[in-house]
Each structure stands twice: as C-alpha cells, then as structure tokens.
Amino acid sequence: MRRTPRDTAKSVRTISRRGLVMGGLQAGFIGLLGARMRYMQVDQADEFRLLAEENRVNIRLIPPKRGQIFDRNGITVAENEPAYRITMVREDAGDVDETLAALARLVRLDPDDLERAITEMNRSAPFLPVTVADRVSWDDISRVAVNAPALPGVTPEVGLSRRYPLGNDFAHVAGYVGPVSDRDLERYEDPEPVLRIPRFQIGKVGIEAKYEDVLRGKAGAKRVEVNAVGRVMRELDRRDGTPGANLQLTIDSKLQNYVQARLGEESASVVVMDTRTGDLLAIVSAPSYDPNKFVQGISVPDYRALNENDHRPLASKTVQDAYPPGSTFKVVTALAGLEAGLVTPEDTVWCPGYLEVGGRRFHCWKGGGHGHINLENSLRESCDVFYYDLSMKVGIEKMAEMARRLGLGEEHGLPMSGETSGIAPDKNWKKRRFGNDWMIGDTVNAAIGQGYVLASPLQLAVMTARVATGRKVSPRLVKTVNGVEQESPPAESLGINENHLRLIRRGMNAVCNSRRGTAYRARILTEGYQMAGKTGTSQVRNITAAERRAGVTSNADLPWKRRDHALFVDFAPVEMPRIAVSVVVEHGGGGSSTAAPIARDVTLQALYDGDPPLEAYPSAVRGRIGTQQEELREKRIDFSADGRSRA
Amino acid sequence: MSYLEYTVKHTPSGLRKVLYLNWGLVLVLAAVAGVGFLMLYSVAGGSYSPWAALQMKRFALGLGLMFAVAMVPIWFWRNMAGVAYGASVLLLVLVELYGDAAGGAQRWVDLGVMRLQPSELTKITLVMMLAAYYDWLPVTKTSRPLWVLVPVLLVLLPTYLTLRQPDLGTALLLVIGGAMVMFMAGVHWLYFAAVIGLGVGLVSTVFESRGTPWQLLKDYQFRRIDTFLDPSSDPLGAGYHITQSKIALGSGGWTGRGFMQGTQSRLNFLPEKHTDFIFTTLAEEFGFVGGFSLLLLYALIIVFCIVIALQNRDRFSALLVLGIAGAFFLYFAVNMSMVMGLAPVVGVPLPLVSFGGSAMLVLMVAFGLVQSAHIHRPR
Known part of the structure; x- marks a missing residue:
C-alpha cells in the first residue's frame, strides 16, 4: 500500500514530535539517576564507606x-x-x-x-x-x-x-x-x-x-x-x-617437696615460716592431688575418688581447717597470765591429776598428777591442771585478747582459697554464736586449747613465730610480682614483756631439750640448731567417766576417725630463731609421738637446706632415720638433676 | 508486493554500505562493552576466566551479527517482522513446555548451538512487530479504538507467556516498551492517560482496602508486596542484597576505591556481581566519575538513535529505531534504579555490560537493525 506524501509528512511530524517528547522524558530520568548516584556517592559516601568497613573488618x-x-x-x-x-x-x-x-x-x-x-x-x-x-x-x-x-x-x-x-x-x-x-x-x-x-x-x-x-x-x-x-x-x-x-x-620448692613426701598419705598439715620476714617457706597439706588433671578436665571416677577420700586431699588444710590447738594453746594462757601479773615464774600449783570446778572434774593428761609445779615446768610437762587453775584467775577475755595478739582468731589474708579465721572465743562471741552465757567450764576447757578454741595450722605457725621473736610477724606467700618485691608491713613489737616471752621460750626449750620434756625424744642434737617447741594432743571425742575408770582406750585401738589430733609447734634455732614450724596430724595420736618427729625432720631439713647429717639425731633413732631418708629420697624430686631451675 | 514509496536508487549497495554505517554508534557500543570486559575481569578477581574472555568472544560475535544484519536492506527486515514475532512467541511457548529451569524460573531454551533466553529476544521482535504494524496501518486510523486493541493484544500475548516463567521484570519491560512504540506511532495521549489513571486508581484502591472489611488481597499477599517495594523491611532476606548493593555503590565516593580494590565485590558481599549487580562494582571501584561516565555513554547511544530516527523519513525505520532505543533505555534505567534502591529488585541485566549471551546478542542484532535502517534510509 502506498502512502500519500501528505500522510508521510504527517507521520514524520508525529514521530519527530513524539520521539523528542520520549527523548526528553528519558533525558529527565537519566538526570534523576545521575542525581541519585551523586547523592549516594558524594553526599552519603562517608556513611556507606563506614558500613562497608563494618562489613569487611572483624576484630x-x-x-x-x-x-x-x-x-x-x-x-x-x-x-x-x-x-x-x-x-x-x-x-x-x-x-x-x-x-x-x-x-x-x-x-x-x-x-x-x-x-x-x-x-x-x-x-x-x-x-x-x-x-x-x-x-x-x-x-x-x-x-x-x-x-x-x-x-x-x-x-x-x-x-x-x-x-x-x-x-x-x-x-x-x-x-x-x-x-x-x-x-x-x-x-x-x-x-x-x-x-x-x-x-x-x-x-x-x-x-x-x-x-x-x-x-x-x-x-x-x-x-x-x-x-x-x-x-x-x-x-x-x-x-x-x-x-x-x-x-x-616465698615457698622453697625443695622444702615443700620434702614435706609433702614426709607426710605421705597422712591427713596432715605443715607450715614452715621464716620468723624474720614472715615468708612461708613451706605450706603443705597432705594428701594432695595432681592439679594437671584438673587443667585437662578430670575424669568422673578420678574426681569421685578424690572427693570421697576420707583424708580429704582436695582440702587445703593449712588454711581452711581449724583444729582445737590442744596444749599448744597453753603458750597463750601462760602469756596472758604473765602479762596480767597473775602468775610469777616462782608460783606453783598442786596438780593431783585433776581439778574440781563447779562440781565437775577436769582431768590432767597424767592421771597421777604432777605434784607441785611452776609455769616453766608446766609447759615442759604440759600439765593441764596448772592451766585450769591459771585460766580461772586470768579469765577468758584476757586469754582471747592474747590469742588475737599472737595471730589466732583472725585471717591473715593469704592468697589461698578458703582461709579460715579460726576461733579465739570470748563472752561476746559465745553470746552471738549460741545465745548462751559464758560458763567457767568453758574458760577451763579453753585454757588447754579445747572447747571452743580453734586454730588453723597457719595460725599456729604465726603464733609460734611471734612468741619466738616478740614481734608481730605476718605470713607472706607472694614474694615478687613481675620482679617487684611485695613489701610486707614491718613487724612491729607485740608489746609483750620480753622477760615473759623469755620464760615461755625457756619452757618450750625444755619441752624438747630437757630429759623430762614431752618432746625430748624428738630433740635435735646439733649445737646451735636446737629447737624449742610445744606438743599438743587435741581430743575429738569426750572421754566418759566410766571409760576413764576403766582406763582410757589407747589411740591405736580406736577407729581412725575418733583418734586424737596430734599437734606440734616449734621454732629453731633456740638461740636465734630463724624458722617457726607447725604440724597438725589429723587423728594422728599423740603430739609428742606423731607430730613432734615430723616437726623435727622438717625443721632440720629447713635449717640444713637439705638432708641433715644423722649426727643431728639422737643416736637411738639414727638407724631408723637413715632408712627413712633413703625411702624419702626415692619419692622426692631431684632438683639438681635437670633444667627445672631457671633462676 | 509492496515497496517503499521512495526511490531506492541512491541507497548504497554492496560493500560500499560499510562506509554508510553510523560508525559513531559502533564506537560507543564498543566503549560500553569495554567497560563490561573491565568489570568482568575485576569481579573475577583479576582474571579473564570465567567471564571476561567469554564475554569478549560474544561481543565479537555480536559485532559480526550487527554488521551482517546491517548489510541486509531494512525492507527485508520489515517483511520478516511477523515471522520474527511469531518465532519468539513460539519459543516462549517452548520454554513453557521444555525450558531449563535456572534460579527457580524457566527462562532458557536449548537450541543446540546455544542456550537462548526467548524473553530477551521478544523485547526486540515485539518492537519490530509493532513498528511494522504501524507502517502497515493507515496513519489516520492510528487512534481508532479497534486499531489500538490489536497492538495491545500483540503486547499482551508475549507478556502473559513471560509472566508464566515467571519473569516479572521482563514482562514489565515488554509492556512499557510496547507502549512506547504505540506512543511514538501517534496513538492519542488520552489512551495512555486513561491506562495510567486506571492503573493508579486500581493500585491505590487495593492498598486502601488494606485493613478494611472489604480487603481485596490476603494479608500474606500484602506482606509480599511490602517486601517487594521496601526490601529494608526484611534486611536479612530480600533486603540483604539491595542493602549490600547500596553500601557498595555509596562507598565508592567521588573517584572510587580503585580498580579491583572494591571490598564489597571482592569479598562477595554483592549478589550476582557479574550479572544484574555489575554496576555496583563499577560504582564502587571507579566512584561517581566511573558510574556517571557509563550513564553518559548510555545516554549517548539514545541520542544517536534519536538522531538516526529523526533523519529517517521511513515510518517503519523511525519507529523501529525509536522502539529499540526505548527498550535499551528501559534496560539500563531499570537496572540502575534497582541497584540504587529506587526500584524493587527485578532480574534485569545492565545492557552490554552484564555477563550474559542472549541479551548481548539480541541487543547487537537490534543495533544491526538500527544500522540497516540508517544505511537504507530514503535519500
């Protein structure tokens, strides 16, 4: 079909007009796109750049x-x-x-x-x-x-x-x-x-x-x-x-290792303290466990075995557990009496083997009694009646005050878990704790470290160090942090009459070095290394009158759980004390028979910085000690051998 | 046999036609394709494989096709318009029946030689068909209702088939592209005003009905529309891509982060970075300067087409060239609006730049038609 020239002209006109309109609309839209692009890329660029960085970068x-x-x-x-x-x-x-x-x-x-x-x-x-x-x-x-x-x-x-x-x-x-x-x-x-x-x-x-x-x-x-x-x-x-x-x-690994080996499977604690600085040289709780197992995630049976062991390997007994200090507390009672002026070195007490207080009979450990006895000898022979008598004169308030001065009944802020404050009881404490009034019998019990009195092995070591130095020695466990020495406050004087302290030390010396002392068998022979100490045996059960009449059952015949705790504290050398030691053996029997030998071995080890010569021991025990040293050497870590040291 | 009403004796023949090609347009097309190669090289992390090399081969093939199409007289192509339209509708039906699914929609048909996306082809054949229709239709009848209905049906047939794939983006492009040709052919503007008015009225009525007792759509359908219109309401789902795309674009700044330095594209925060979202990589790495330059190149192509159309007194040629320009415009306008967060995400590639065979070859054939119209224009 042919188109007329007029139609063609009209067509061309229409298309041109409409094409230009369309072109104009398109140009407008392109302008809009350009403007949007500019707005996003120029005006909002920083914002989007930030978002892109957030997308891309992870920390x-x-x-x-x-x-x-x-x-x-x-x-x-x-x-x-x-x-x-x-x-x-x-x-x-x-x-x-x-x-x-x-x-x-x-x-x-x-x-x-x-x-x-x-x-x-x-x-x-x-x-x-x-x-x-x-x-x-x-x-x-x-x-x-x-x-x-x-x-x-x-x-x-x-x-x-x-x-x-x-x-x-x-x-x-x-x-x-x-x-x-x-x-x-x-x-x-x-x-x-x-x-x-x-x-x-x-x-x-x-x-x-x-x-x-x-x-x-x-x-x-x-x-x-x-x-x-x-x-x-x-x-x-x-x-x-x-x-x-x-x-x-502050710990000396070698000593720590020796003590751990020496205690073996006993349920026991030992604290060794430098009396001059308060540095804890060894602080051992036995039995122990392997911490590496916990790091790797301990198996359930292993954990159960640790948890159900009646010797409580997981407990840090040196600071967590408080025991009746037994006769080691007599040091406190004696000092309280001396400071109060209620007893002189010459005063004696008649010990018939018991003391009647308010119709109740308080027994001395020695059934036959000690006869006339003065303060020094009462320490040496650990006469209970002397302290029953003294405590009634002194009263619990003064005793508690002296206990606190010597570091009992308070925490020492050691960076170890679960430190206990122990108990240095007084009238207020009992009122608060039980709502009851303090009875005279409580005082008498406290006099020999029984009843309400409780002290941790750490506190006993602090007490001993303070008695040995007359200064307020405080324990320290961390020596340096990143090479910076951790200052401990200077140990000021306790303010206790030096003559009184000297008397106590003499008594403690006699405990170890006098033929009639309770720890004479655990004495040290080496001149200048001798120790002074105090035994303690604390009951964990009541002895009934009937049992006492029938003869007190010996510890060996009792089940482990009911045996007495064995305690011993000492400082050495007597003349110029360098270390203070406390030993507590749970249900270990007698302080003199179980705790004292351990304390002596530990003391010697610390003083000699290694195995002491057998000459340091009384000749009667040298053979046994020799074997014991052999056996322990097997169990101990040889620090000299490999490159463990990186001083 | 109808032939053109003008003499063709001045029309160049043989190889001399090459001299009458619009070489400016060829140059701009090559420049745009070059930008595409650069970006495909960049998004592959500085590698010709897997995209840049293949795209270059396709562009070379496309250039060859363009020249071949340009050599053939435009009146031959006008006579082929019906065949081309019929073939592409047939292909759309074939896709419906035997097509390969990709990304949840059936779009490809395997022709043995190559995998073709008939919906891309349809964008051009529809324009051809409509141009031929208006060339055939006496100019005076253009706005008669019955003669308006015919092209509307011609547009709706392939649109319906495309919607079934489903490919909403291409369907919209077909409708708007078709409408553009009708507009330029001289259909009375009241038709367009009526359709736009009706559409706006319908959409607003549907939205008005929300929350009222006579609600026209179900709640979940409304929610889908919400996400479609505002992807940021679903930042981890549909909104994630558009958000990342905007971040990439915006972080480009004036001059961009440098070639192959775009963190958003290099670290895979961008979706479809070699196809639909390739413009964001360009904008991220070359900034506003780079992005705007590409926009200007596209505008230049449109300008070339309009000038070519205005020079051409043949009704088919002018409508065809303007229609192709319109379709081309829709490609990049929709794609850019989408990556800039101005339009919802619909799958429309960036013409000549995005990786993809069908779109590239179809567009080059289309520009071959433009060149043919230019060479064989009445003188």
Missing part, C-alpha cells in the same frame, strides 16, 4: 600469655606449655571419612571425640576448623605434619596450656586453672571479652584464682578482613596484648 582477640609462677629460688611452679591439637577443615578435606581414616592410621583418635567432631563439622560452616584430636603429643603432631600431603584439610595447631611441673606439691598453694564456665562469667559484672575465647583458662582455686587479674594479662587484638560468609581473607593489623605478670612465691 579477633589474641589471648594473652598467662604469667608464670616460680618459687623463691626461681624453680617453676606453673608454666605455659604448648598444647597441640589437630584440626580439620571440612571443605578442604575432600572425602571427610577417608581423610579421617588416614588420620586414624597415624594418630590414636578417641571414638567419642571423633563422633563429636564429625557432628560439629556437619553443623558448622565448611571452612571453619574443627578440633578432631585434643592434647596430642609432639610425636603425633610431627607424624601429621610429615604426612600433610595425604591429609588434606588437616592442620596441627598449637595453643598454650597450663602445666604444673611439680605436680602434687603445689596443688593447694598455686591451685589450678580451667576453662571458663558459665558460673565464672556470672561472677563478673561485665566479663572481659577474652573470657569468651574458646578454651581460655582462668584460675579456679589458690593463687591462680586469687591473683587472676595479675596473671591473666591483657588480651591483644587483630583486625582481619572477612568475606560475606565470614571466612578470614587476611590480617589487616594486630596489637599484641600484655602478657600476665610473673609471680615469685
């Missing part, structure tokens, strides 16, 4: 290196060792089952762990590493590294884990670390992010817990670039954290 924490713990001579107590584990990345592994089978031929894989790892792998993103074997040996790691080509996606990784090279010896002192639990997180108002790092370890008990803030250090951080699915592409920059501070303890 990852670098766990700080935990501070190490050393003993006073630089021997390592707690250190960080590389902990090796094997991880696997699913997407790199190819055939997961085949790779795991290849890995199992090289390394022993725990089936439970493996199952857990496979579940985790299937659940998490394919590029995330999953631990298939934890705490593997260096040999296993090298085998994996050598066979790397056959194990696609398998990577050996190194982290740090806590290790206690001295094992049992420091379990109660240093404590242990463990992974952060939900309970730990609840303790903090605003938990540091570092605590949420998987496998991060924090102190659970002991110094590890008490010095957590110092030991932990500050976490570092690195900024990494991640892609849309969270895979790390590269590290942008990193700021290293501050490692935790190193601690140096």
Whole structure:
C-alpha cells in the first residue's frame, strides 16, 4: 500500500514530535539517576564507606600469655606449655571419612571425640576448623605434619596450656586453672571479652584464682578482613596484648617437696615460716592431688575418688581447717597470765591429776598428777591442771585478747582459697554464736586449747613465730610480682614483756631439750640448731567417766576417725630463731609421738637446706632415720638433676 | 508486493554500505562493552576466566551479527517482522513446555548451538512487530479504538507467556516498551492517560482496602508486596542484597576505591556481581566519575538513535529505531534504579555490560537493525 506524501509528512511530524517528547522524558530520568548516584556517592559516601568497613573488618582477640609462677629460688611452679591439637577443615578435606581414616592410621583418635567432631563439622560452616584430636603429643603432631600431603584439610595447631611441673606439691598453694564456665562469667559484672575465647583458662582455686587479674594479662587484638560468609581473607593489623605478670612465691620448692613426701598419705598439715620476714617457706597439706588433671578436665571416677577420700586431699588444710590447738594453746594462757601479773615464774600449783570446778572434774593428761609445779615446768610437762587453775584467775577475755595478739582468731589474708579465721572465743562471741552465757567450764576447757578454741595450722605457725621473736610477724606467700618485691608491713613489737616471752621460750626449750620434756625424744642434737617447741594432743571425742575408770582406750585401738589430733609447734634455732614450724596430724595420736618427729625432720631439713647429717639425731633413732631418708629420697624430686631451675 | 514509496536508487549497495554505517554508534557500543570486559575481569578477581574472555568472544560475535544484519536492506527486515514475532512467541511457548529451569524460573531454551533466553529476544521482535504494524496501518486510523486493541493484544500475548516463567521484570519491560512504540506511532495521549489513571486508581484502591472489611488481597499477599517495594523491611532476606548493593555503590565516593580494590565485590558481599549487580562494582571501584561516565555513554547511544530516527523519513525505520532505543533505555534505567534502591529488585541485566549471551546478542542484532535502517534510509 502506498502512502500519500501528505500522510508521510504527517507521520514524520508525529514521530519527530513524539520521539523528542520520549527523548526528553528519558533525558529527565537519566538526570534523576545521575542525581541519585551523586547523592549516594558524594553526599552519603562517608556513611556507606563506614558500613562497608563494618562489613569487611572483624576484630579477633589474641589471648594473652598467662604469667608464670616460680618459687623463691626461681624453680617453676606453673608454666605455659604448648598444647597441640589437630584440626580439620571440612571443605578442604575432600572425602571427610577417608581423610579421617588416614588420620586414624597415624594418630590414636578417641571414638567419642571423633563422633563429636564429625557432628560439629556437619553443623558448622565448611571452612571453619574443627578440633578432631585434643592434647596430642609432639610425636603425633610431627607424624601429621610429615604426612600433610595425604591429609588434606588437616592442620596441627598449637595453643598454650597450663602445666604444673611439680605436680602434687603445689596443688593447694598455686591451685589450678580451667576453662571458663558459665558460673565464672556470672561472677563478673561485665566479663572481659577474652573470657569468651574458646578454651581460655582462668584460675579456679589458690593463687591462680586469687591473683587472676595479675596473671591473666591483657588480651591483644587483630583486625582481619572477612568475606560475606565470614571466612578470614587476611590480617589487616594486630596489637599484641600484655602478657600476665610473673609471680615469685616465698615457698622453697625443695622444702615443700620434702614435706609433702614426709607426710605421705597422712591427713596432715605443715607450715614452715621464716620468723624474720614472715615468708612461708613451706605450706603443705597432705594428701594432695595432681592439679594437671584438673587443667585437662578430670575424669568422673578420678574426681569421685578424690572427693570421697576420707583424708580429704582436695582440702587445703593449712588454711581452711581449724583444729582445737590442744596444749599448744597453753603458750597463750601462760602469756596472758604473765602479762596480767597473775602468775610469777616462782608460783606453783598442786596438780593431783585433776581439778574440781563447779562440781565437775577436769582431768590432767597424767592421771597421777604432777605434784607441785611452776609455769616453766608446766609447759615442759604440759600439765593441764596448772592451766585450769591459771585460766580461772586470768579469765577468758584476757586469754582471747592474747590469742588475737599472737595471730589466732583472725585471717591473715593469704592468697589461698578458703582461709579460715579460726576461733579465739570470748563472752561476746559465745553470746552471738549460741545465745548462751559464758560458763567457767568453758574458760577451763579453753585454757588447754579445747572447747571452743580453734586454730588453723597457719595460725599456729604465726603464733609460734611471734612468741619466738616478740614481734608481730605476718605470713607472706607472694614474694615478687613481675620482679617487684611485695613489701610486707614491718613487724612491729607485740608489746609483750620480753622477760615473759623469755620464760615461755625457756619452757618450750625444755619441752624438747630437757630429759623430762614431752618432746625430748624428738630433740635435735646439733649445737646451735636446737629447737624449742610445744606438743599438743587435741581430743575429738569426750572421754566418759566410766571409760576413764576403766582406763582410757589407747589411740591405736580406736577407729581412725575418733583418734586424737596430734599437734606440734616449734621454732629453731633456740638461740636465734630463724624458722617457726607447725604440724597438725589429723587423728594422728599423740603430739609428742606423731607430730613432734615430723616437726623435727622438717625443721632440720629447713635449717640444713637439705638432708641433715644423722649426727643431728639422737643416736637411738639414727638407724631408723637413715632408712627413712633413703625411702624419702626415692619419692622426692631431684632438683639438681635437670633444667627445672631457671633462676 | 509492496515497496517503499521512495526511490531506492541512491541507497548504497554492496560493500560500499560499510562506509554508510553510523560508525559513531559502533564506537560507543564498543566503549560500553569495554567497560563490561573491565568489570568482568575485576569481579573475577583479576582474571579473564570465567567471564571476561567469554564475554569478549560474544561481543565479537555480536559485532559480526550487527554488521551482517546491517548489510541486509531494512525492507527485508520489515517483511520478516511477523515471522520474527511469531518465532519468539513460539519459543516462549517452548520454554513453557521444555525450558531449563535456572534460579527457580524457566527462562532458557536449548537450541543446540546455544542456550537462548526467548524473553530477551521478544523485547526486540515485539518492537519490530509493532513498528511494522504501524507502517502497515493507515496513519489516520492510528487512534481508532479497534486499531489500538490489536497492538495491545500483540503486547499482551508475549507478556502473559513471560509472566508464566515467571519473569516479572521482563514482562514489565515488554509492556512499557510496547507502549512506547504505540506512543511514538501517534496513538492519542488520552489512551495512555486513561491506562495510567486506571492503573493508579486500581493500585491505590487495593492498598486502601488494606485493613478494611472489604480487603481485596490476603494479608500474606500484602506482606509480599511490602517486601517487594521496601526490601529494608526484611534486611536479612530480600533486603540483604539491595542493602549490600547500596553500601557498595555509596562507598565508592567521588573517584572510587580503585580498580579491583572494591571490598564489597571482592569479598562477595554483592549478589550476582557479574550479572544484574555489575554496576555496583563499577560504582564502587571507579566512584561517581566511573558510574556517571557509563550513564553518559548510555545516554549517548539514545541520542544517536534519536538522531538516526529523526533523519529517517521511513515510518517503519523511525519507529523501529525509536522502539529499540526505548527498550535499551528501559534496560539500563531499570537496572540502575534497582541497584540504587529506587526500584524493587527485578532480574534485569545492565545492557552490554552484564555477563550474559542472549541479551548481548539480541541487543547487537537490534543495533544491526538500527544500522540497516540508517544505511537504507530514503535519500
């Protein structure tokens, strides 16, 4: 069909007009797009740039290196060792089952762990590493590294884990670390992010817990670039954290180790203190346990065994437990009496073997009595009646006051878990605690460290050090933090008449070095190293009148739980005291027969800084001591042999 | 046999036609395709594979096709318009019956030699068909209701088939593209005003009805529309892509972060970064300067087409060229609006830049038609 020229002209006009209108609309829209582009890219650029950075950059924490713990001579107590584990990345592994089978031929894989790892792998993103074997040996790691080509996606990784090279010896002192639990997180108002790092370890008990803030250090951080699915592409920059501070303890590992071995499986405590500085040279609770097991996650049967053991290995008895101090408390009663001017060195008391108070008969340990006895001899022979009599004159208030001056009935702020304050009872205390009035019988019981009086082995050592020096010595456990000496307040005078103290020390000297002393058999012969002490035997049961008439049952015939506690405190050398020692053996029988020999061995070990010569012992026991030293040497750590020392 | 009412004796013949090609347009097309190669190289992390090299081959093939199409006289193409339209509708039906599914929608049909996306082809064949229709229709009848209904049906048939795939973006483009040709052919503007008015009225009535007892859509349907219109209401689902796209675009700033330095695209925060969202990578790496330059290149192509159309007294040629320009405009306008958060996300590629064979080849054939119209214009 042909079009007329008029039609053609009209068509061209229409199309031109409409085409230009359309072109104009399009130009307008293009202008709109340009304006929008400018608005977003120029006006809002900073905002979007920030959002892009937030997308791209992730901050990852670098766990700080935990501070190490050393003993006073630089021997390592707690250190960080590389902990090796094997991880696997699913997407790199190819055939997961085949790779795991290849890995199992090289390394022993725990089936439970493996199952857990496979579940985790299937659940998490394919590029995330999953631990298939934890705490593997260096040999296993090298085998994996050598066979790397056959194990696609398998990577050996190194982290740090806590290790206690001295094992049992420091379990109660240093404590242990463990992974952060939900309970730990609840303790903090605003938990540091570092605590949420998987496998991060924090102190659970002991110094590890008490010095957590110092030991932990500050976490570092690195900024990494991640892609849309969270895979790390590269590290942008990193700021290293501050490692935790190193601690140096006052403990002498060698002595600590000896004491632990000497106590063996006894349920017992020993505290050795430097009387001049208050430094705790050894603070041992037996039996002990291996803290390394807790770091790695203790098995249920192992934990149950520890928990159900009636010797309570988990308890830190030196500071947590308070015992009736028994006759060791007579030092307090005597000093209270002397300071109150109610007794003189010459005063004597008639001991018929008992004292009648308010119609009740209080017995002396020696049924036949001591006859006429003065203060010095009452200490030497541990006459109970002398103190019954004295306490009624002195009264409980003065006794309690003296007990507190000597460090009983109060906490000493040691960085160990669960320190007890013990009890130095007075009238108010009883009123508060039981709502009852104080009875005279209570005073009489307290006079010989029975009844309400309770003291921890640590407090007994402090008491002994204070008696030995006349100064207010306080215990110290941490010597330096990051090389900075921890100042302890200067030990000022107790304000007790030096003559009175001298009298007490003479009495304690006689306990060990006089033929009639209760610890004469546990004396030290070496001139200048002799010790002065006080025995104590505290009852954990009541002896009925009927039993007393029939003859008191000997400890050996009683079940363990009902036997007496054996206590002994001493300081040495007598002339110029350097150390104070307290020994408590739970249900150990008599202070003189069980606790005193241990105290003597420990004292000698501390004074000689090693095994003493047999000449230090009375000739009668030398043979036995020789064998004992042999046996103990078998059980002890040889500190001279390897490179443990890093002073 | 009807032939053009003007003489063709001045029309160049043989190889001399090459001299009469609009070489300016060829140059701008090559420049746009070059931008595409650069960006495909960048999003592959500095590699010709898997996208840039293939895209170059396709562009070379496209150029060849363009020249071939340009050599053939335009009146031949006008006569083929019905066949082309019929073939593309047939292909759409074939897709419906045997098509390959990709991304949840059936869009491809395997022709043995290549996998073709018939909906892309339809965008051009529909324009051809409508141009031929209005060339055939006496000018005076253009606005008669019955003669308006015919092109409306011609548009709605492929639109319906495309909607079934479902491909809402292409369907919209077909409707608007068709309407543009009708507008330029001279259909009375009251028709357009009426349709727009009716559409606005209908949509607002549906939205008005929300929350009233006579609610026209179910609640979940409204919620779907909400997400479609405002993806930020669903930031982790549908909104994630558009949010990331806007971040990439905005963070480009004036001059961008540098070639292959765009963190959003390199770290895979961008979706479909080699196809529908490739403009964001350009805007991120070359900033406003880069993005706006590409926009200007596109505008230049439109300008070339309008000038070519205005120079051409042949009704079919002018309508065809303007229609192709309109379809081309819709491509990049919708794509850019989408990545800038001005329009909902519909699957429309950036013409000549996005990786994709069908769109590239179809567009090059279309520009071949433009060149043919230009060479064989009445003189």
